[in-house]
Amino acid sequence: MATVEVHAKLTTKALIWGLHCLRLEDVVAVSYSDGSRRFTIHSYQVTKEKWISSSRRSRKDLHFLAPDAEEVLQWVSAFADQGCHINFLRHPLASSKKKSTVVDAGSSPSPSIRCRSRPTVLVILNPRSGRGRARKVFSKAEPVLKASTLSIHFAFTHGHSASFLQLAGFRLTIVETTDARHAQTLASTVDLSTCPDGIICVGGDGIVNEVLNGLLSRDNPHRASEVPIGIIPAGSDNSLVWTVLGIRDPVSAAVAIVKGGMVGMDVLGVEWTKTGAVHLGFTIAYYGFMSDVLELSGKYQKRFGPLRYFVAGALKLLRLPQYKCEIDFVPVDTKKDEASGPNVRLEVDRHGDLEAGTIEAIFSRSTSTENDHDATNEPSDYVRGLDGKTKKQLSTRASFPGCCTEEALSVHHGTTSPSPRPRTRSKSRSEKSWSGLSVDGESARVSRANSVISSNGEAENVSSAPKWDSPAPKWDSPAPKWDSAAPKWDSSPGPKWDSPVDSRFSSESDSFPPSSDSVVPKWEHRQGYFLGIMLCNHQCKTVQCLPSQVLAPGAEHDDGNLDLIIVRAVGRLQLLRFFWSMQFNRHLKLPFVEYIKVRQAILKTAGNDLQGCGIDGELLELNSPISAALLPYQCRLIGRARPRQQ
Ligand SMILES: Nc1ncnc2c1ncn2[C@@H]1O[C@H](COP(=O)(O)OP(=O)(O)OP(=O)(O)O)[C@@H](O)[C@H]1O
Structure with a gap:
């Protein structure tokens, strides 16, 4: 296929080339194929149904080649800077012998870039939710979060590019509930270090409620309240995720989880x-x-x-x-x-x-x-009602892998602040005081400063992972x-x-x-x-x-x-x-x-x-x-x- 040269620009909101525009909020991951300078942008774009007034998300992959090694680095940095998950992949031909998508540190575009570890979450799925379709619902969301080993293997043996398959690279531990209160017991007893990036509930409002009650019944409820809760709606009525996040379908919910960000919720x-x-x-x-x-x-x-x-x-x-x-x-x-x-x-x-x-x-x-x-x-x-201002003083700031946080920025600018000034409403990256990035030398410098890529081949902002040891507000009040x-x-x-x-x-x-x-x-x-x-x-x-x-x-x-x-x-x-x-x-x-x-x-x-x-x-x-x-x-x-x- 002939290659067409186009000028593209990456801003905080979109990738723009010619008359085309791809919203970054639809981008789940970017795969970079080692040695080939080939990038694949994996997106789940919203498409309107023709006859009914609803819309759904469908997968679209966009491929492009960076002209030289320097631009490769700039693209990687710029995408990482915008919170896009980046997969480094072996060249399809090279990797057909080795069934692995993860490259070693030496293969990353720059030694100055390190990767974060993959987000590790616990998924609690209520198979009885809705009409008992939670498993089916989750099967739509799961590919956004991670690719199965089977499909990666298939890709290599059939000569497809692996970049089609590896998306956000989440490590999921999936537990199906066996009865009512199972989720609550699980959330109250699970070793939180095994799911440092949160608990994802697949079900309705009831299962989220059980997880909430389980978490906050732990010995240290304040610390447990910091565990990020994700929701894949699969219940009869998912009022919480629909009202607060504006999400109704499982794929959008999975995209939102991959994109990160955190919303403070009153309890x-x-x-x-x-x-x-x-x-x-x-x-x-x-x-x-x-x-x-x-x-x-x-x-x-x-x-x-x-x-x-x-x-x-x-x-x-x-x-x-x-x-x-x-x-x-x-x-x-x-x-x-x-x-x-x-x-x-x-x-x-x-x-x-x-x-x-x-x-x-x-x-x-x-x-x-x-x-x-x-x-x-x-x-x-x-059981205390505090006004919003107080709570803002109390709660800690949230961060999530893949999300470029203000913390990351403040480190970059040398203005780290230990005070846990919380933000109850998550800000999109575009809302932050970042200048729009274009793939030129200057923006790449900004990007590099904020991006790290580690040896397992994934890019992130270093400080974005939730840190359980980070200073949280201290609570002396009795549990x-x-x-x-x-x-x-x-x-x-x-x-x-x-x-x-x-x-x-x-x-x-x-x-x-x-x-x-x-x-x-x-x-x-x-x-x-x-x-x-x-x-x-x-x-x-x-x-x-x-x-x-x-x-x-x-x-x-x-x-x-x-x-x-x-x-x-x-x-x-x-x-x-x-x-x-x-x-x-x-x-x-x-x-x-x-x-x-x-x-x-x-x-x-x-x-x-x-x-x-x-x-x-x-x-x-x-x-x-x-x-x-x-x-x-x-x-x-x-x-x-x-x-x-x-
Ligand atoms: N394996 C299970 N078998 C029977 N009941 C369960 C099981 N797992 C969870 N439950 C109970 O089912 C209740 C309802 O679950 P959930 O909220 O996920 O689905 P839903 O009722 O369909 O959705 P919604 O609450 O949004 O109407 C939960 O509160 C929980 O107590």
């Missing part, structure tokens, strides 16, 4: 005040119609798969019970939050001078004196008290709430809260019959409904607040009205719906019936009041947050 903690048990969530906690539907839907998982929620919803609607409860909450006052020193709360966290969390403990803090104001907003040692398992359903009747409301939690109480105090939280109280109460940690989009449909439009996954939705109504008609309005995002305008940003909420159910609440699709018994707030630290999702809607 919702729900404490059973009677037992002190805590269950955590990333997405939503709910009580009422939705938790009943969740309970019923369990029966139909096998038969209806993702449609089970609709079936259970319709059946529950026919026999709609009444939900009587009380909810107390602390609304967010943005002005006060700014003024009431997050630093003060940071001190509290560091010295750990709070007692264990019970409703009484919460109350005693709430009614403390002004001098005690540093503890007043704290529901318990481990959370954990029940080994989530609260279990038992046959004991639920609590009776016939007695009058405890005045401590009533906003009418004149003793609490003092109106002039800028720190003591102002509790508000609602009681009566409700169709549902939902506490959202992010916008909660649902994959199965219209893409525009959002449950909590004002919620952000990293704003340090929870969004409370109270559907204060009874009857099927109102319920239908709520869900119908939700299709058009008008549900919050209904007269019987309240939408409030809160720091903390306490829910008490009434009646003798055994009731349940849902947390990220996990059904839990509601046999005592529960208190919900955010943890003082965030967890990390691998990927980049979808742009915020204005």
Whole structure:
């Protein structure tokens, strides 16, 4: 085939040549064939389906030859600098004798370039997710992460270029869950040094929830919270990854994992005040119609798969019970939050001078004196709502192999900063203050400074790998008290709430809260019959409904607040009205719906019936009041947050 000479330019966003443009965010890896000066860019580009309005990613490989050895080096450096994974491959002819794609150090284009080790992750796959198709779903994502030995062998024996097959070079340890709670046990016990680059969940929100709860039940939850969590959506509803990362399909999810980046996620903690048990969530906690539907839907998982929620919803609607409860909450006052020193709360966290969390403990803090104001907003040692600013001070910075981090830049510029200034929203490379790279001498110099390639033939920015030994914020506060398992359903009747409301939690109480105090939280109280109460940690989009449909439009996954939705109504008609309005995002305008940003909420159910609440699709018994707030630290999702809607 004749070779055509073209001028190409690599910027922080795209590779541009002639009238063509390849977005770097679609590039999974670049293969460089040793000796031939041949490059192959492996990309998964988004293509629109012709007839339906959906799009999908398909593999496209682009080949080019660098004119000379110097340009080879410049291209390698420039791609590595943009966070592209680089494979060094033997020349196809040379390698046909040796079945190996990895070259030794001497074969790398420059001795000044070192490679990082391959990202090593644990994959936890729930074979029951969705309609039991998680394995099939993962088979679409797996080739993006790594190539199988078999296919590499095939390539050599059949004379294909190996560069077609070796992509991001992840080392995967895949574990399929055998039963409910398997993922949780695994995440709580696995040796984290065996998966230094994170845990990838293949399934729905439930499996992510189990991993979250498992990780944070470890002896050192703060350190465990730094374990990056990746998600390949394969469940019935993958609200978390769809809402926060804007990803719905497994290939895009795998591409996002390869591209790296990290999103800080607030963690919702729900404490059973009677037992002190805590269950955590990333997405939503709910009580009422939705938790009943969740309970019923369990029966139909096998038969209806993702449609089970609709079936259970319709059946529950026919026999709609009444939900009587009380909810107390602390609304967010943005002005006060700014003024009431997050630093003060940071001190509290560091010295750990709070007692264990019970409703009484919460109350005693709430009614403390002004001098005690540093503890007043704290529901318990481990369930605490902090504002976003505080959390930004607390959480560490994230990094992921293949991602050029600010750290790498600061090392380069000689301005390393030990202070863990976190970034709750991952920045794309293009957002950083890097000048666009073109393949000329100057840009190559910049690239080289930031790139390293090691002896096993892969390129990276040295400082981008997560370092467990790196200084994380120190937490002196006592570790959370954990029940080994989530609260279990038992046959004991639920609590009776016939007695009058405890005045401590009533906003009418004149003793609490003092109106002039800028720190003591102002509790508000609602009681009566409700169709549902939902506490959202992010916008909660649902994959199965219209893409525009959002449950909590004002919620952000990293704003340090929870969004409370109270559907204060009874009857099927109102319920239908709520869900119908939700299709058009008008549900919050209904007269019987309240939408409030809160720091903390306490829910008490009434009646003798055994009731349940849902947390990220996990059904839990509601046999005592529960208190919900955010943890003082965030967890990390691998990927980049979808742009915020204005
Ligand atoms: N091997 C297994 N057998 C039975 N149940 C399992 C198994 N592995 C996990 N589970 C349970 O299945 C629950 C649901 O899993 P998951 O969330 O992955 O799928 P889903 O319910 O289809 O998706 P979504 O939660 O998004 O609706 C998990 O909470 C977990 O407790």
